[in-house]
Amino acid sequence: MPDEPEKKDDVVKVNFDFRRELAEKIEGNLASFCYQCGACVGDCPATMYSDTFNPREIMLKVLYGLGDELLGEDSVMWECTNCYNCHERCPQEVKPVEVIISLKNMLADRGIYPDPVAKVIKTFEETGRTTPLSGAVDKQRERFGLPPLSVVPMDEISLLIEPAPPEGEDN
Numbered sequence: 380m381p382d383e384p385e386k387k388d389d390v391v392k393v394n395f396d397f398r399r400e401l402a403e404k405i406e407g408n409l410a411s412f413c414y415q416c417g418a419c420v421g422d423c424p425a426t427m428y429s430d431t432f433n434p435r436e437i438m439l440k441v442l443y444g445l446g447d448e449l450l451g452e453d454s455v456m457w458e459c460t461n462c463y464n465c466h467e468r469c470p471q472e473v474k475p476v477e478v479i480i481s482l483k484n485m486l487a488d489r490g491i492y493p494d495p496v497a498k499v500i501k502t503f504e505e506t507g508r509t510t511p512l513s514g515a516v517d518k519q520r521e522r523f524g525l526p527p528l529s530v531v532p533m534d535e536i537s538l539l540i541e542p543a544p545p546e547g548e549d550n
């Protein structure tokens with residue numbers, strides 16, 4: 380009988396459960412098409428200004444299913460500006476930014492987000508806008524010949540942001 384192959388400590392075991400969880404959020408297993416070419420990195424503003432942020436590395440961790448690293452308290456995900464440059468550059472239509480947005484949503488579900496994001500959430504819940512309005516905004520709009528901003532119907536917004544009912548329950 381042949382010898383058992385030697386087990387190596389540095390072999391990464393893919394966590395398919397995490398990959399499935401992410402694929403459900405993003406409606407598809409987009410990252411599985413990533414062949415690690417690095418085209419998404421060249422024009423990424425977050426990579427330019429960060430020592431730790433790299434969309435190719437994020438996609439590699441997604442391929443391995445390293446959920447604990449991607450969704451840790453010190454996650455780099457919030458450094459992404461959502462500029463979509465990586466989306467335009469990726470030859471595989473991985474849509475790295477969409478994967479990262481889903482990871483941000485998973486972080487938020489776990490209550491992990493920085494203070495500035497918490498402020499945006501609070502402003503949105505209170506006003507239906509992500510940026511507070513001010514007299515200066517009204518004046519600038521007037522200067523550019525734009526009409527005043529309309530009031531956001533908060534009753535409709537609260538319906539949109541209220542948690543979905545458990546599966547099987549009617550709305």
Ligand code: SF4
Pocket residue numbers: 419422423424425426434458459460461462463464465466475476479
């Ligand atoms: S969307 Fe995020 S990851 Fe993609 S290029 Fe912009 S900052 Fe980088």
Ligand code: SF4
Pocket residue numbers: 412413414415416417418419420434435438468469470471472473474475
């Ligand atoms: S450009 Fe697309 S295929 Fe290339 S490393 Fe980035 S995500 Fe992967």
